[in-house]
Amino acid sequence: MRARYIDIHVIQSVPAANLNRGEYDEPKTLLLGNTTRGALSSQSIKRAGRMEMEAELGEPAVRTRMIPPRVIAALKDAGWPDELAVFAGAQIALCAVPKGLDTDREAGHRTLAMIYTAETGLLDDLTALCVRHRTRLEDGLAATQSNSTGPAPKTKTAKKAATDTSRCLPTKDVSEILTRRTACISLFGRMLAGHDASHVTGAAQIAWAFTTHTSDMQPDYFTAVEDWPTAGDRGSAHIDTAFLMAGVFYRYSTVNLAQAADNFGGDTKQALQHVALFMETFIMTLPQAKKNSTAPHTLPDTVHYVVRDRRPVSYAAAFDQPVRASQGGGYLVPTRQELSAQAALTDRLIGTRHRIGHGHTTAHPTLLDHLGPHHDSFDALIAAAIHDAALPDTT
Numbered sequence: 001m002r003a004r005y006i007d008i009h010v011i012q013s014v015p016a017a018n019l020n021r022g023e024y025d026e027p028k029t030l031l032l033g034n035t036t037r038g039a040l041s042s043q044s045i046k047r048a049g050r051m052e053m054e055a056e057l058g059e060p061a062v063r064t065r066m067i068p069p070r071v072i073a074a075l076k077d078a079g080w081p082d083e084l085a086v087f088a089g090a091q092i093a094l095c096a097v098p099k100g101l102d103t104d105r106e107a108g109h110r111t112l113a114m115i116y117t118a119e120t121g122l123l124d125d126l127t128a129l130c131v132r133h134r135t136r137l138e139d140g141l142a143a144t145q146s147n148s149t150g151p152a153p154k155t156k157t158a159k160k161a162a163t164d165t166s167r168c169l170p171t172k173d174v175s176e177i178l179t180r181r182t183a184c185i186s187l188f189g190r191m192l193a194g195h196d197a198s199h200v201t202g203a204a205q206i207a208w209a210f211t212t213h214t215s216d217m218q219p220d221y222f223t224a225v226e227d228w229p230t231a232g233d234r235g236s237a238h239i240d241t242a243f244l245m246a247g248v249f250y251r252y253s254t255v256n257l258a259q260a261a262d263n264f265g266g267d268t269k270q271a272l273q274h275v276a277l278f279m280e281t282f283i284m285t286l287p288q289a290k291k292n293s294t295a296p297h298t299l300p301d302t303v304h305y306v307v308r309d310r311r312p313v314s315y316a317a318a319f320d321q322p323v324r325a326s327q328g329g330g331y332l333v334p335t336r337q338e339l340s341a342q343a344a345l346t347d348r349l350i351g352t353r354h355r356i357g358h359g360h361t362t363a364h365p366t367l368l369d370h371l372g373p374h375h376d377s378f379d380a381l382i383a384a385a386i387h388d389a390a391l392p393d394t395t
Helices: 040-058 066-078 084-094 121-130 135-148 156-165 172-179 181-189 257-262 268-284 332-350 378-389
Strands: 004-017 029-032 035-040 061-064 115-118 204-206 209-213 218-225 236-256 302-309 355-361
Touching: 004 172, 004 268, 035 236, 040 268, 066 084, 066 121, 066 257, 084 121, 084 135, 084 172, 115 172, 115 181, 121 135, 121 172, 172 257, 181 218, 181 257, 181 268, 236 257, 236 268, 236 332, 257 268, 268 378, 302 332, 302 378, 332 355, 355 378
Parallel strands: none
Antiparallel strands: 004 236, 004 302, 029 035, 035 209, 061 115, 204 236, 209 236, 218 236, 302 355
C-alpha cells in the first residue's frame, strides 16, 4: 500500500473538569495564538484509548519497570531461596538485550527503562524459563559469590569474559518473551533501547487537544464536612481550592494505513479492522482524571474524517485565533464553522486529487459544508472511513 492516512477531527464540549492534571494538580494548559487554552496531552489521550482498546480486544499489554521484581516475588512464592530468586530476577534484565538493561538494585532490580510488552503469560513464561535453567542460575550465583571475594578483573578481555559467563539465561528466549506484540503495540509503536528487533514504528499519531477559544482555569473552593464533629467544631475537616476548566476541544489523530498494514504482517484486512476500533475509541474516549467529582462524560458534537494519500493534514491552524462566542452564547457553532472553513481552505491550497474520501457526523441540525457526506451515527461514519481507506489508489 502506498502512503495513505485517515485523519480524524473531533469537536467536543467538555463541562467543568480536570481531565489531565499538570504538575500542580491543575488542568493542563498551553499558549496558542497568544491566549491560554485548556489542553489534554497526547500521552493522556493515547493511554485512555489504549486501555479501552485492550479491554475490548482482551489483549492486555503492560508498560512497566517492574518485571524483575515480579519474577523475584513469583520465584520466592515457589520456594526458591531469596538469594537465588533475586539473582534470577536480575538475570531477566541482564539477558533481555545484548548489552543488558540497567536496573535499580535498591528497588528489587526494577529496570531503569520501561518495557512495553504483551501481559498475557509474561510472568508465567519468564518464571518457567528460570525454572528450566535453574542449574545454570545456581552455578552463576555461586560464581558471582566466589568472584566477589576474589580480585576484580583488570583488563577489558577479563571483564568481558566475566560478563559473558555471568549470563545464565538465553538472551534469545528472554527477548522473545519481552518483545511479544499486541494489536495496540502494532498501532501505537514501541521502542526498547538496545534491541532494534523489538522496535515497532507506530501507525497512530495523536495530537495534543486544546480548546478552540481562550479558557481560563476556574477555582473551586471547597470544604469536606466532619461527620463526627466534637463540641465547638465548625464542621469542616478539610478546606482547599481545586481548579477546573471547561470548553470546546479540538482533537486530532491520524493513522498511517500503510504502516498499520506493515505492522500487522501485511494483512490489510486485519489492519483496517483494528484501525476501525481505534477510530471508535478515539472518538468515544477521554482521559479520566477527577471523573468521580466532575463526571464529564459528554459525546463529541462533530466528527470529520478524511482519507488522504501522500500525507496527513491537521486543521489545528483553524483555531490559531481563538473563536468568539456566538451571539446566543457558546463556542460550538463558531467552532463548527471554523472547522468547515479550514477544510475548504485545505482543498483550495492542495486540491482534492489526493483526497480519497471524506465525511462527517454532527449534532448540528444543519449539515456542514466542505466536510463531505453526512452520516447519521459514529458507526456509519467509521464504516465509511474504512471503506474509503480500502479503495485503490487511482492518482
